Amino acid sequence: MISLAGRDILHGWGKFVFTGIGLGLLIGVTLVMAGVYRGMVADGRALLDNSGADLWVVQRDTLGPYAESSSVNDDAYRGLLTLPGVAQAANATYLTMQVRRDHVDVRAMVVGIAAGRPGHTPGWPPQLVAGRHLARGHYEAVADVATGFRLGDRLTIRRNHYTVVGLTLRMVSSSGDPMVFIPLKDAQEAQFLKDNDAILQSRRRTEANPALNRPGVPGLLDALLESQSTNPYVNAVLVRLQPGHAPDEVADTIRRWKRLTVYTRAQMEGILVGKLIATSARQIGMFLVILAMVSAAIVAFIIYTLTLDKIREIAVLKLIGTRNRTIAAMILQQALALGLIGFVVGKIAATFSAPYFPKYVLLVPQDSITGFLALQAICVLASLVAIRVALKVDPAEAIGG
């Protein structure tokens, strides 16, 4: 038996291909949406992987340092180093801001890293694709290539200028902003630094306050002014464990002795995926549902229209003895073919357009397979209306009168 669906598609291939392309672009958007979610999760995991930490020590009762703000005294790491199981502990700051170069600014996560060395001190970028790591205590920066900065570029963060000495790859925040690494002291200052007018105003207020500027207490005013112009806090202490120590046990010890909140890698991943990007994930989920419904409506409309165009032929087919299942199979196969064309076009469109999206789009085979199966299911459902119409056609319609 010949394939009636195949012959009809070949006969009107232009209609099928153009409809398939339209549907395919919709499928492409759907796949990219799924890829954006996967990219967000991947970014979050990359952030944790690249930090090189086993534990994140943050301000008590906060979800810091990525999901909430967190302040920890910058000398807390010393105490942590004395605890059993702790191999390395390093301060780190995180501040998402606009980093300027000439007249262009780029949204980036500025990371302050403590003095140390890559691969040894937590927080340092694990590897570079160009240049060198930070080697001075001030005014040097290592930037991710996604910032668009190049070696030797001069960046402006707050009032200070930094020279890009190294470039990293895929060092991004959970929201996809590329990272810029600068020395810790500079980063602490960047978080706290005010403009000159504000500093003068603040000093004037302190000097005018008789409780703080006591003539009988020499040195008090100077000490107060000094404390107001420095920032002794960091956002988190990143801890690397000695081999053989369980993260949960060391975390419990830190919680008990230091009265700080500690997260293990699994907990931190739960915060990033379950809380930080949960709203975005729901948003994307809603879009996926809407896109699926629009796809179903398009397939249903097209197949329904194509079937209505063939009512007379279907009546003739039924009159000359064609089984209902043969006619239903013809319509179903056309719907599935339309879905297949749409998926192929959509997959190609998504694959080629993904690198041009500002956020990381991760297309995984599992999503493609799920998308293909879902699309075929949608096509089957969408063809039911047309099949119902076709099966209701009276063969007598082929006979005049």
Place this chain on the structure above:
Amino acid sequence: MGGKGIRIEGLRKRYGKGDTAVDALKDVNMHVAPGEVVGLIGPSGSGKSTLLKSLGAVIDPTAGRMTLGDEVIYDDGWKVRDLRALRRDRIGFVFQAPYLIPFLDVTDNVALLPMLAGLPNAAARERALELLTALDVQHRARAMPSQLSGGEQQRVAIARGLVNRPPVILADEPTAPLDSSRAMTVIRILNDMARQFETAIIVVTHDEKIIPTFRRIYHIRDGVTHEEAGEGRPVG
């Protein structure tokens, strides 16, 4: 093949019930022998289409008896179970418009019926080509219906009606869209095919050009048939 042609006795068809009931067919009696071509003529609303649909096993008559060859296909409310197979294997249809399947080429339009009946594709196409040759359209075997002239399309439609060698063919205004010369060609072909395959052919028509070619004519008026002799004018 032909057998004893088709016989209709006391056929009735009523639409609706009670006060609104309409008797479309009141008393239809016909017999068409194998190899014979008869005309069925009548004014609009006389019951031609209802009779054609009843003969084509598309609608159920209300009463009467129909025999196709040696087989009774309808008898006062009883009917054969598989009407679809009956239409496919034992009744050929030729319509006013050819109604060829636009996405199948000429050969497959004709070969589709034997394929539906379970014949292998190659054998079905071979049988289709034989008929297309007999109807002198074998040179358009690979063409699509839209590439054919009206006369060629009607020949292909006749080939489709004949391809399963049915004992009866129902032709509904087969010459209506054709000019005089092509109409006569179609009638000649139907006569030739009826003789060659011993098929009983009923031609429903209003066409004054072809009515004189029938040897027997059934007039239908108000659901009742009357038989009369035709001129039997020779064709081509």
